[in-house]
Amino acid sequence: xxxxxxxxxxxxxxxxxxxxxxxxxxxxxxxxxxxxxxxxxxxxxxxxxxxxxxxxxxxxxxxxxxxxxxxxxxxxxxxxxxxxxxxxxxxxxxxxxxxxxxxxxxxxxxxxxxx
Amino acid sequence: xxxxxxxxxxxxxxxxxxxxxxxxxxxxxxxxxxxxxxxxxxxxxxxxxxxxxxxxxxxxxxxxxxxxxxxxxxxxxxxxxxxxxxxxxxxxxxxxxxxxxxxxxxxxxxxxxxx
Numbered sequence: 001x002x003x004x005x006x007x008x009x010x011x012x013x014x015x016x017x018x019x020x021x022x023x024x025x026x027x028x029x030x031x032x033x034x035x036x037x038x039x040x041x042x043x044x045x046x047x048x049x050x051x052x053x054x055x056x057x058x059x060x061x062x063x064x065x066x067x068x069x070x071x072x073x074x075x076x077x078x079x080x081x082x083x084x085x086x087x088x089x090x091x092x093x094x095x096x097x098x099x100x101x102x103x104x105x106x107x108x109x110x111x112x113x114x115x
Numbered sequence: 116x117x118x119x120x121x122x123x124x125x126x127x128x129x130x131x132x133x134x135x136x137x138x139x140x141x142x143x144x145x146x147x148x149x150x151x152x153x154x155x156x157x158x159x160x161x162x163x164x165x166x167x168x169x170x171x172x173x174x175x176x177x178x179x180x181x182x183x184x185x186x187x188x189x190x191x192x193x194x195x196x197x198x199x200x201x202x203x204x205x206x207x208x209x210x211x212x213x214x215x216x217x218x219x220x221x222x223x224x225x226x227x228x229x230x
Contacts, residue, residue, distance in 0.1 A: 101171075
């Protein structure tokens with residue numbers, strides 16, 4: 001099976017709290033790509049990060065960080081010191097390139113950051 | 116400014132009418148995609164095109180049609196055969212499948228309401 005599970009449907013935090021969005025993926029392919037996208041209320045998805053399956057290094061970009069663990073098939077996303085502008089729906093996605101192109105999106109996690 | 120344009124932002128149609136959604140990109144990307152998003156759900160792939168004059172069905176192609184006559188343009192027609200066409204439609208583009216699966220860049224979306 002090939003799928004992406006974002007078990008958290010909605011998360012609500014108070015500004016300045018840290019928050020982690022979970023993403024678990026399933027694939028038997030050895031080469032694959034993982035992505036996170038942000039969808040603010042305007043509706044347009046914004047690309048945040050791309051990782052390939054051979055690069056397990058964690059990444060930090062400002063207040064954002066990503067933890068990729070192949071052993072648990074997870075690619076979690078942490079926002080440090082959350083801000084109201086972080087309120088959005090966040091999608092994790094799995095990109096596969098065998099037998100034809102395919103990007104599989106999770107159902108998304110809606111994050112509310114309250115002032 | 117490079118990007119993806121979708122028009123119109125809101126579209127209303129009567130049941131039984133075909134309607135065409137516009138998508139234009141000036142990013143010089145080879146690949147273009149159409150997704151459908153229903154409330155509280157992730158993105159589902161309708162059609163994609165890796166190159167001009169070629170396109171492939173996605174997971175939910177029934178009731179939809181596309182064309183790719185120019186690199187910049189990938190219009191989607193929602194036909195009267197689509198049983199539940201009311202949804203948010205997102206167009207995206209990427210550099211394609213060379214050297215792996217790449218991130219996609221999204222347009223602002225078209226919200227279609229059919230009554």
